[in-house]
Amino acid sequence: MEVMIVVVIVGILLAVALPSYNSSLEKGRRADAKAALLDASNRQEQFMLDRSTYTLNMTELGFGADPMVSEEGHYTVDAAACAAGTIQRCYVLTATPVAGGAQANDTRCTTLILDSTGAKTATGSDLNNCW
Incomplete structure (x- = not known):
């Protein structure tokens, strides 16, 4: 009987903690997108200085794929x-x-967007906390 009570308590704790844990992981992985956007933005600005235009082709910025x-x-x-x-x-x-991928189910911040003016926006259900 005592084992059953422990199993029920552990089950309840997992049901409460697991969604919060997954949310924290998604939030942490968004840093990967932010770093990539800032790197691409820096390369776009260098490309502009060198060629007086921006580019749509990410390989022209030195990345391996577009x-x-x-x-x-x-x-x-x-x-x-x-x-x-x-x-x-x-x-x-x-x-x-x-x-x-691991972020495919992130509905709070489905995409992160950075433009040439430095404006940071996003799409999803929690736009105020994406950046």
Whole structure:
């Protein structure tokens, strides 16, 4: 009987703690996306200084693939022209979780976005806490 009570208590603790633990892991893995976005942004600015334009091709920035895969492999980062102009004047970098990866179920911050003005935005259900 005592063993059954212990099993029930452990089950209740796991039911409460596991979602919180998973949420903490997702939040920690978002740092991978932030680092990749900042690295790509720095390379875009250097590319602009060298060639007087930005680029949509991540391999031109020195990454191995287009879209580039973040260091820890949780996100892909790709470049696009901003809505107000062309790639010669501005860019938008978007970090998207790798399909089937550890971050694929992160509904709080589904994508993280950084543009050439330095504006940091996101999509998902908890936009105020993504960055």
